[in-house]
Amino acid sequence: MIEFEGVSKRFPGVAALGDVSFTVRRGECHALLGENGAGKSTLGKILAGLYRPDGGRILLAGRETRFHSARDAIGAGVGIVHQELAFCPNLSVAENLCLHDLPRRGLQLDRRELRRRAESLLSQIGLTVDVDQPLSGLSIGQEQMVQIAAAVGLGAKVLVFDEPTSSLGKAEVQRLFGLIRRLQAEGVTILYVSHRLEEIFELCQSLTVLRDGRHVATRPIAEVDRDELVRLMVGRNVASFEASSAQPEFGSVRLRLRELGSPGRFSGIDLDVCAGEVVGLAGLVGAGRTEIAEAVAGLDSGYSGRIEIDGRPVQMGSPRDAQSLGIGLIPEDRKRHGLVLGMNVRENVTLSILDRFRRWAGRADRRAESHFAQDACRRLAVRTPDVETAINSLSGGNQQKVMFARGLAADCKILLIDEPTRGVDVGAKREIHELIAELAAQQVAVLLVSSDLPELLALSHRVIVLREGRIVAELTRSQADPETVVRHMTGLAASPA
Numbered sequence: 001m002i003e004f005e006g007v008s009k010r011f012p013g014v015a016a017l018g019d020v021s022f023t024v025r026r027g028e029c030h031a032l033l034g035e036n037g038a039g040k041s042t043l044g045k046i047l048a049g050l051y052r053p054d055g056g057r058i059l060l061a062g063r064e065t066r067f068h069s070a071r072d073a074i075g076a077g078v079g080i081v082h083q084e085l086a087f088c089p090n091l092s093v094a095e096n097l098c099l100h101d102l103p104r105r106g107l108q109l110d111r112r113e114l115r116r117r118a119e120s121l122l123s124q125i126g127l128t129v130d131v132d133q134p135l136s137g138l139s140i141g142q143e144q145m146v147q148i149a150a151a152v153g154l155g156a157k158v159l160v161f162d163e164p165t166s167s168l169g170k171a172e173v174q175r176l177f178g179l180i181r182r183l184q185a186e187g188v189t190i191l192y193v194s195h196r197l198e199e200i201f202e203l204c205q206s207l208t209v210l211r212d213g214r215h216v217a218t219r220p221i222a223e224v225d226r227d228e229l230v231r232l233m234v235g236r237n238v239a240s241f242e243a244s245s246a247q248p249e250f251g252s253v254r255l256r257l258r259e260l261g262s263p264g265r266f267s268g269i270d271l272d273v274c275a276g277e278v279v280g281l282a283g284l285v286g287a288g289r290t291e292i293a294e295a296v297a298g299l300d301s302g303y304s305g306r307i308e309i310d311g312r313p314v315q316m317g318s319p320r321d322a323q324s325l326g327i328g329l330i331p332e333d334r335k336r337h338g339l340v341l342g343m344n345v346r347e348n349v350t351l352s353i354l355d356r357f358r359r360w361a362g363r364a365d366r367r368a369e370s371h372f373a374q375d376a377c378r379r380l381a382v383r384t385p386d387v388e389t390a391i392n393s394l395s396g397g398n399q400q401k402v403m404f405a406r407g408l409a410a411d412c413k414i415l416l417i418d419e420p421t422r423g424v425d426v427g428a429k430r431e432i433h434e435l436i437a438e439l440a441a442q443q444v445a446v447l448l449v450s451s452d453l454p455e456l457l458a459l460s461h462r463v464i465v466l467r468e469g470r471i472v473a474e475l476t477r478s479q480a481d482p483e484t485v486v487r488h489m490t491g492l493a494a495s496p497a
């Protein structure tokens with residue numbers, strides 16, 4: 001169905017793809033794998049008409065294609081689900097879903113038909129939301145599902161999924177997998193980009209590995225095991241992170257929440273996090289995990305209840321308040337809350353600690369700032385030509401690592417981490433896991449949100465399970481096995497906590 005022949009693409013200072021050639025069979029789910037910056041998303045965007053290749057050609061069903069825009073690709077039956085939100089957050093859910101073909105009655109927008117089409121598209125993926133509300137009112141997981149619904153609704157014969165599950169909970173992932181299998185049964189060809197190897201082995205029939213923008217291997221999935229796949233991706237063996245079996249030493253309660261609530265988001269949250277402790281928040285999309293972290297980080301000034309830091313009640317009216325109290329946030333949505341896309345890597349890494357580099361007359365010591373950013377990027381293996389490179393030219397995974405570097409730079413005593421390895425490759429994932437464990441060993445209190453259940457269980461000393469904005473279970477590390485956590489998340493536990 002798809003033939004890539006010698007495809008190349010360069011950006012300023014970066015060779016994103018070099019002479020990439022492989023084929024994808026009709027009706028299969030074909031995984032596209034590699035480290036951050038390997039060229040996976042670039043290749044998907046070329047196929048979907050968002051980028052034009054500098055060399056080579058692409059054939060669809062044996063015919064050469066030359067797309068000049070995404071509209072050309074859609075017309076040829078190619079759609080894409082982006083890793084990052086590619087919609088208009090100020091428009092309604094319905095308007096975003098039908099943006100490519102808005103229904104009209106004469107010269108006016110036909111809102112009744114618009115609403116009907118949108119609800120029909122969402123019903124295909126099992127998502128129920130008010131289609132008249134602004135897209136910005138949804139959680140990032142719901143936004144991702146809306147984007148999936150829009151792509152599927154195009155009736156495309158080829159679909160590119162770029163990290164589609166990075167913000168989805170277990171139930172939503174299984175719903176998406178069911179949808180992909182249904183599309184395959186209808187003859188749709190899927191190019192599936194993901195760092196989650198367990199998904200690849202469950203969903204895909206074949207795979208292609210890219211490394212440093214070049215083709216490494218194309219294999220049937222049945223012929224590759226996990227260890228060999230990791231070696232193909234990173235060129236070395238990478239062991240999985242395993243929590244220390246030693247009994248951790250916790251300090252005093254550093255963060256205490258009492259009756260914390262926010263209208264329509266969560267309520268009655270009582271939670272303690274000690275110095276040196278990692279407390280994980282588990283739950284389905286919309287359970288309130290991110291919203292609790294945002295309230296503690298000063299992003300929800302309308303919260304009620306009490307927040308205490310080191311035993312002292314505090315008011316969290318803004319992110320500046322949180323930062324002054326030693327609270328750092330690594331947010332789920334890096335583009336909305338994490339990065340300044342118009343700045344370069346250096347400026348993003350040091351944004352929260354500029355006072356350290358201030359010299360006379362308020363000027364910054366750019367040399368010291370640059371050295372600090374280089375060290376931070378080296379520690380997290382950020383793939384960038386240099387620290388003066390524009391942040392929006394990096395891959396999503398490398399942007400995530402820059403955001404993590406800034407969070408670590410602030411030397412916070414409380415760190416709120418939301419989806420720490422979203423869009424991050426398998427090698428960097430282990431490094432970030434080790435960093436979180438290292439921070440806890442240094443007596444930082446960590447509140448961790450992750451949709452990756454194995455990640456959450458490996459890192460957390462305690463797991464707090466949320467459902468519909470309330471705590472339904474508190475589990476120690478020994479109690480928190482996957483089945484128990486999922487039963488509480490879905491309301492199937494035999495006896496609610």
